[in-house]
Amino acid sequence: MEIYFIRHGIAVERQNGLDLPERALTKQGHKKTEKVAQRLRELGLKFDLILTSPYIRAQQTAQILMAARLSVNLEISDYLVPEGLLNEWLEQWWEPQPKSENTKLALVGHEPDLSQWAEILIWGEAKDRIVLKKTGMIGVEVPTTGSPLGQCQMFWLTPPRLLL
Amino acid sequence: MEIYFIRHGIAVERQNGLDLPERALTKQGHKKTEKVAQRLRELGLKFDLILTSPYIRAQQTAQILMAARLSVNLEISDYLVPEGLLNEWLEQWWEPQPKSENTKLALVGHEPDLSQWAEILIWGEAKDRIVLKKTGMIGVEVPTTGSPLGQCQMFWLTPPRLLL
Numbered sequence: 001m002e003i004y005f006i007r008h009g010i011a012v013e014r015q016n017g018l019d020l021p022e023r024a025l026t027k028q029g030h031k032k033t034e035k036v037a038q039r040l041r042e043l044g045l046k047f048d049l050i051l052t053s054p055y056i057r058a059q060q061t062a063q064i065l066m067a068a069r070l071s072v073n074l075e076i077s078d079y080l081v082p083e084g085l086l087n088e089w090l091e092q093w094w095e096p097q098p099k100s101e102n103t104k105l106a107l108v109g110h111e112p113d114l115s116q117w118a119e120i121l122i123w124g125e126a127k128d129r130i131v132l133k134k135t136g137m138i139g140v141e142v143p144t145t146g147s148p149l150g151q152c153q154m155f156w157l158t159p160p161r162l163l164l
Numbered sequence: 165m166e167i168y169f170i171r172h173g174i175a176v177e178r179q180n181g182l183d184l185p186e187r188a189l190t191k192q193g194h195k196k197t198e199k200v201a202q203r204l205r206e207l208g209l210k211f212d213l214i215l216t217s218p219y220i221r222a223q224q225t226a227q228i229l230m231a232a233r234l235s236v237n238l239e240i241s242d243y244l245v246p247e248g249l250l251n252e253w254l255e256q257w258w259e260p261q262p263k264s265e266n267t268k269l270a271l272v273g274h275e276p277d278l279s280q281w282a283e284i285l286i287w288g289e290a291k292d293r294i295v296l297k298k299t300g301m302i303g304v305e306v307p308t309t310g311s312p313l314g315q316c317q318m319f320w321l322t323p324p325r326l327l328l
Contacts, residue, residue: 043325122293129286131305131319141295155295157321161207 001103003121004047004156005114005138006065009033011057019082021055032160033061033135037068039163045104047071051093052108053080061135062108071106080109086117090148101144114138124150135160165267167285168211168320169278169302170229173197175221183246185219196324197225197299201232203327209268211235216272217244225299226272235270244273250281254312265308278302288314299324 010029014020025033050071052062059076066074079089107114116126118138132138139156142148174193178184189197214235216226223240230238243253271278280290282302296302303320306312 123287123291127287129317131317133319153293153295154321155297155323156326157318158326159319162320162322162326 001099001101001142001144002105003140003142003152004045004104004106005118005132005140006061006106006108007111007114007132007134007136008053008055008057008061008108009064009135011134021081024056025060029057029134030060030064032164033064034068036135036137036160036163037065037070040065040070041068045070047073047104047106049073049075050106050108051075051077051080053082053084053110054078055081055110058108058110062106065106065108080107080113082110082113084109084113086120089117094148099144118152118154120150121148121152122150122154130157131159132157133159137163165263165265165306165308166269167304167306167316168209168268168270169282169296169304170225170270170272171275171278171296171298171300172217172219172221172225172272173228173299175298185245188220189224193221193298194224194228196328197228198232200299200301200324200327201229201234204229204234205232209234211237211268211270213237213239214270214272215239215241215244217246217248217274218242219245219274222272222274226270229270229272244271244277246274246277248273248277250284253281258312263308282316282318284314285312285316286314286318294321295323296321297323301327 009025011023011025050062052058054076115130115132119126136159140152140154142152173189175187175189214226216222218240279294279296283290300323304316304318306316
């Protein structure tokens with residue numbers, strides 16, 4: 001099974017330091033994300049499901065992936081808000097979820113959360129050692145049985161410029 | 165500073181299970197590596213130096229990178245043979261080497277060595293959690309001062325298909 005962590009595209013700046021859920025993608029953010037989505041489509045990637053943070057910039061990013069037909073299933077997930085907890089998501093969402101060996105899942109969200117989730121899955125702890133740019137992606141291979149914590153393998157880490 | 169770990173391209177199979185240093189790239193290995201090198205060139209990548217394992221398949225890979233003008237400096241390095249030790253390389257080669265903030269270095273070699281070196285630089289220990297395909301690349305950002313062990317950040321991990 002594969003999980004792809006995808007950070008939202010370039011969004012409008014914070015106002016007065018506030019990280020409002022309403023912050024939207026900029027024009028450039030839209031454009032870059034569309035190009036990356038197109039390239040992923042050309043590479044033959046298909047997600048069984050895209051889960052996205054409810055924040056607007058993440059939802060817009062997920063919508064662009066959907067428009068590029070990278071998936072036909074989209075779910076808005078509160079687990080993916082900033083400071084969302086990996087353990088809660090694993091217990092309450094991942095474990096009960098029906099999965100097959102070939103399941104491919106995309107999680108669209110925020111930093112530093114996504115790279116920390118990936119690190120915990122790969123090495124068992126988060127040390128902020130992965131650089132995940134906006135519209136960047138991390139791909140991890142998840143073992144089909146047992147806890148995925150510290151047991152996943154990383155096979156993909158791209159800043160968007162590699163896919164433009 | 166950045167270090168790029170680049171695994172050699174597809175080589176001819178082992179004969180009688182022996183990993184001979186003379187194993188050369190196949191035609192397909194040449195072709196794929198040339199395409200990846202061309203793409204890296206288009207991305208504007210430039211290495212101050214390419215260090216390569218003396219094994220033929222690694223030297224050929226390094227020569228293809230040179231032919232794509234990704235560097236003008238090539239050095240054959242015994243530290244990069246299979247089972248070469250990161251600590252020896254760091255002490256004897258890396259530390260005495262003159263470097264600047266913008267130094268970009270490419271190491272061409274073998275698996276599982278390269279991904280293990282990268283893991284030790286990033287997380288402090290090797291757990292075989294990075295999948296590095298043939299002609300695949302890992303990019304790590306190295307702090308300019310102090311020991312790099314467990315202090316590097318990973319910003320790039322690509323199987324060749326992402327760069328073809």
